[in-house]
Amino acid sequence: MPEPANLAGTPDDAATDRTPSFRDPALARRFSEEGFVKLRILPSDAAIAIAGRVARLYPHGVEANQPQSNWYLGLIDDDRELALRSARLVRDAIVPSLAPLFAHARCHYASVAIKPGGAGATPIHQHWPTTIDPFARRIACWVLLSDSHGSAARFRLVPRSQRILPYIRHSRSGDYFDGFSEQVERRHARDLELSPGEAVLFEDSILHGTGANPGRQMRVAALANFVGVDMGAAALLPDGDDAFAVIDTGGRDGMAEFLEAGEWPESWRPVSRIANRNRAISxxxxxxxxxxxxxxxxxxxxxxxxxxxxxxxxxxxxxxxxxxxxxxxxxxxx
Ligand SMILES: [Fe+2]
Structure with a gap:
């Protein structure tokens, strides 16, 4: 990842090296208020060319590998060499355009995200925390690369939903909005239409999903996740019914190690325990x-x-x- 541009000052007085922020004051304000911004990251033809290079890594297409979902995340491919190649490709392609936007940020991981042709919409969901401080800001970037051939590519989210609950999604939990998930989709979510090279930058904890891919060809997107420059990586796992164990995943290199090895390293260890304040709501x-x-x-x-x-x-x-x-x-x- 290149060093961020050396611009004077920071637009966010509260920002520290533990919380990434936007260098542009207007973007910083919009992001703080709504939890997302939509931006053009690459020229359309450059994005489509990168999508072509990604597609050539998968000459036989992709199989969805996200549990309870319908899309492919390159980061967790069993073929570790392929996982690395695809991650490096998109990292080199998008991080140089993204990193200069941020102060106090480092790229936590990057990956391809591919929706096969004909795949339906991905339901609204919330990501798991991946940092020692589970509520420190993590900025996720979803960049559309491929041409959607006439059908709009949609990203769906619920503005401001990143702030409201100390809810920690984990592998064995439902969502706090399980009781009204249809209403979240119908009444509260907003659709953003993207063309190749455009990106949605959002707080990682915001409620979000992606639209269907009605075309016959795979729809290629790239993910990059930014955290505070000095923020340690962690996994939060349930520890009994009323607490989480915070597992230190190796300081700065947790996701990179996972990408290399495809499994959690033995060096990871519990460092603290926090109360489980998850509650379902109406x-x-x-x-x-x-x-x-x-x-x-x-x-x-x-x-x-x-x-x-x-x-x-x-x-x-x-x-x-x-x-x-x-x-x-x-x-x-x-
Ligand atoms: Fe997601």
Whole structure:
């Protein structure tokens, strides 16, 4: 990764070497308010040429390898040499255009992201934390490379949803919005249309998904993830029902080691434990949290202010009524 341009000052007074930020004040403001920005990163013809080079790495197409999804992530290909080649290709292609946008940032990892022809939309989801501080800003970049041949390539997200809950997605959890995921897609998400060379830069914890690929050819995108220049990499794994173990994945090189080896190195070790504050919420609470736009941390949950003791009591009463209904057979699901 090249060194960022040496511009004077930083637009974000709160930024430290642990939180990446945008050098341009207008971009920094938009990103802080909405949780994303859409930008052109490469000329269209250059992006399409890179997509062609990626496609040539996969002469027989790709198979989706993301659990419960429909797309291919080059980073986790069993063929480690291919994983490295594709990652290097997109890293060299997009990181030189992205890195100068940021202050206090380093590229955590890069990968190809390919949706096979005919694949449907990827449902709205939330990424897992990958840093020692799970709520430190991570900037994810999704860059469309290939020509979508007349059908718009869509990226879908819920503005401001990156801030609202201290919820930590992990391999065995559902999503906090499982109870109203259809409404999230229909009522709260916004579609962004991209052409080749355009990118969505978003807070890694924002709710997001991608549109279908109705064409016959694979749709090639590139991912790059930026974290604070001094931010350690970590995996957060459930440790009992009420805590997470923070696993130090080797300081700066966790993802790079994984990319090389394809498996977690033995040197990774638990360094701390944090409380599991995951809670499912209702759509009404979701709307109120988005409107409040208050940032969650491990020590502060904006949901506490919304769930007053009175509303907690009424929820307990409703739950008891439901259970009583089930017990007598009246409330059993059909
Ligand atoms: Fe994603």
């Amino acid at each position: 759509e009404e609470e979701f709307v109120r949290l988005l409107a409040g736009n208050e940032a969650a941390t491990l020590d502060h949950d904006p949901l506490d202010a919304i769930r007053s003791p009175r509303s907690r009591f009424s929820r307990i009463v409703r739950r008891a009524a439901r259970l009583a209904g089930r017990w007598t057979g009246r409330g059993a699901p059909g």
